[in-house]
Amino acid sequence: MSTVLANPAEMIAQGAPRVIHNDQELEEYAGALFQLTAQENPSPAEQEAIELLTLLVERYEREHYPIPSADPVSVVRFLIEHQRLAQRDLTPQFGSESAVSMFLSGQRRLTVGQVKKLAARFKLPAEVFLSA
Numbered sequence: 001m002s003t004v005l006a007n008p009a010e011m012i013a014q015g016a017p018r019v020i021h022n023d024q025e026l027e028e029y030a031g032a033l034f035q036l037t038a039q040e041n042p043s044p045a046e047q048e049a050i051e052l053l054t055l056l057v058e059r060y061e062r063e064h065y066p067i068p069s070a071d072p073v074s075v076v077r078f079l080i081e082h083q084r085l086a087q088r089d090l091t092p093q094f095g096s097e098s099a100v101s102m103f104l105s106g107q108r109r110l111t112v113g114q115v116k117k118l119a120a121r122f123k124l125p126a127e128v129f130l131s132a
Contacts, residue, residue: 017029017049017052017053017056018056019056019059019060020056020057020059020060023064025060026057026060026061026064029053029056029057030057032049032053033050033053033054033057036049036050036053037050071131072103072109072110072128072129072130072131073103073104073106075128075129076090076103076104076118076129077104079122087100087101087104088100090118090121092117092121093114093117093118093121094114095114109131110129110130114129115129115130
């Protein structure tokens with residue numbers, strides 16, 4: 001057994017990071033993580049702490065605050081609305097205004113090329129535009 005984990009229970013008893021169990025702990029860990037990531041040149045130990053705290057925060061949030069997946073039409077409608085775009089603004093990604101309209105009305109699915117172009121335009125992973 002590694003000497004780093006010679007006595008994990010003792011490490012936790014002395015205040016080592018542990019699994020997050022509630023929102024108060026989440027807030028404390030997120031605050032600590034924010035302070036660490038705000039540093040210009042974190043030490044190797046601080047970088048390890050950032051990685052560990054990130055894993056713990058992500059795990060808790062994934063279990064307690066899951067983000068529901070959305071269908072591609074809803075995603076594109078959301079992006080159009082929040083970026084104050086018109087359907088014609090997406091013509092370069094779809095090829096024509098009618099293709100945009102047909103997609104938004106549910107008459108057509110996205111092609112692989114359209115997914116790639118939308119992902120590039122909005123700087124989002126392609127998976128965002130794929131059906132679940």
